[in-house]
Amino acid sequence: MPKLIKNGRVIDDAAQFLVLDEGQGPEALTLPDGPLFVPLAVWQAHRGALSGRAGLGVWLDSNENVEELDGNLDSISAIALNFPKFTDGRAYSAAALLRSRYGFKGEIRAIGEVLRDQFFFMQRCGFDAIQPKAGKYSDTQLEEALTSLKDFSTPYQAAIDQPEPLFRRVPRAA
């Protein structure tokens, strides 16, 4: 079963990701049973039918704006944000916006080219689930990679995980 880092621990995860083939429209679809992430286009096309489905996740690519989900977040239990390349940093802003501006309380999962040296930044921006590509890390490597979540113990800036900057959190002597 695919592995997932959730709240700082490695767990098994059964969720499936629906990916549209190139040229495939979101209209006619049979959705598999079980935990599922659908692309934004599918969710938009089938919002009514999908909103009752338990454990529904929507996944966004890095060029898709989280604003597209605004107002409908209550019917979504998880949002996955794709990193098509690990150097594409748009999802950091997307996650931060979902948590801070849109108050999303469900799971935010990092998918795609997800590398352990990004874990720290991801966690700070509000990702609580991190899913490297299948085969990217062995089980042992993934366990080892958990240490990357703790690369820095006292960051300077306010972010999602630590909503106050250092200068408000602690007294710093001149």
Add this chain to the structure above:
Amino acid sequence: MYRYDPYDQKIVDERVAQFRDQTRRYLAGELTDDEFRPLRLQNGLYIQRHAPMLRIAVPYGLLSSTQVRKLAHIARSYDKGYAHITTRQNVQFNWPELKVVPEILGELAQVQMHAIQTSGACIRNITSDPFAGVAGDEYLDPRPWCEVLRQWSTFHPEFAFLPRKFKIAVNGAEQDRAVIQCHDIGLELKRNAAGEIGFRVLVGGGMGRTPIIGEEISDFVPWQHIITYNEAILRVYNRYGRRDNLYKARIKILVKALGVAEFKRQVEEEWAFGKDGANTLTEAEVARVAAHFTTPAYETLPGEDAGYAGQRAANTAFAAWARRNVLAHKVPGYAIVVLSLKNPTTAPGDITAEQLDLVAEWADAYSFGEVRATHEQNLVLADVKQADLFALWEKARATGLATPTFGLLTDIICCPGGDFCALANAKSIPIANAIQARFDDLDYLYDIGDIELNISGCMNSCGHHHVGHIGILGVDKNGEEWYQVSLGGSQGNDTSIGKVIGRSFAAAEMPDVISKIIDVYRAQRQNGERFIDTVRRTGLDPFKLGVYGEAALKERKQHA
């Protein structure tokens, strides 16, 4: 200057540990080249022609003598005995071995230094006025604000993978000495009509392939909000900056595409959410940081030291140095000293380990233990008593650090170029040295007067050629190195981008080309005007004529 508290130290120590592990995993084959690249770049580590190059951060150009001694030690122990001052006030080592880089970072951490975000698509080292705190025309000291912004930008989780690199500069004086108009964000620290402190904010300036002068998006952001305002700019850029084309990924392209009015609207809309949030600065935090930049214990001295005047009268070489490299200080009896790294026999900006040790010694003896690096690739002792100038000059001269040419034709800004840099199209150091050799007559240089000649070995323009009064750009033509010349660029308050004068030249032609340009200036000069003023008054035509000759110009026109 700013001294780390245990929090700052911990972050730097944890960085060393993190990079040590990243390097270990890379060497063990657990990280691919592509995966390791951004990690090492965000630690200033490039793979160059001969060896890795390590760029060390010198936040806003400030160094303590202890740090300078550590740089000397690193140059000796891990490099070939010298260091290079960059055009962003940083320090580069050209020869470290990859596997010892974590060790070097460990040594740097002992003296509160690091290489964090000196490269990569992130917020880079923040640059500022090398005369901060001592210049007479200063409104407000930019250094505390630079430090506040340094801490905010260090490992900012949202902006570690921007579309492209991001450079911020802060200036707080009447004269811009930080090139704020050519930065992704340029901040002018000032007071508004009500006397409140804040920043004029410029955005979208930059050099590189598409040189653009930054545009104002706010004439006054109150100091409390400068972090949240910067975050709004960065968030808009991170979300909407182009990522499909490396050459169009800088914020300047986004600002141009949207128009500054629309970009401003988007920033202000974003800012409405972040404004007054947790990242709003507090008086206590600014006071804490500012307390590190207090006025040193200056003595009460007469404005003109009698001995200094006598020494200048008695020694023409000293007088020449004092005339160019000694600048007015805001405190009576003190002076700002530029230690020139433009000795014609070495690469511009290079300094040996022995010289670094001596500079540290002079800093302790004469300048409250501090040294500054300038983007023009010189070092500065900012607080020297006039009475000490002669002794300092004698020592500096003995070791080749008293070239009396600050601000003259041979005070060349020059990137490492094709001798070191893997990106370069052409060498730049030999061109600089050839021009310095041609113009070795001080009287002649003084007659030419204030002028800026900048050389870049490629379009990335680390040598700031776009804003040189004379700019030289190395270009590749069918595998050969050629040099394109532009005139009319300028940094500072009247920043302008130079214009190319015509066909490019072979390396061997360059000293002659510069001689011809200078001849035209001296023939055209009116009332002692500066070179740049002549170029602006006459336009390029007389210079083209002087360089290419009438026949060549006519032929070009016919072909055009």
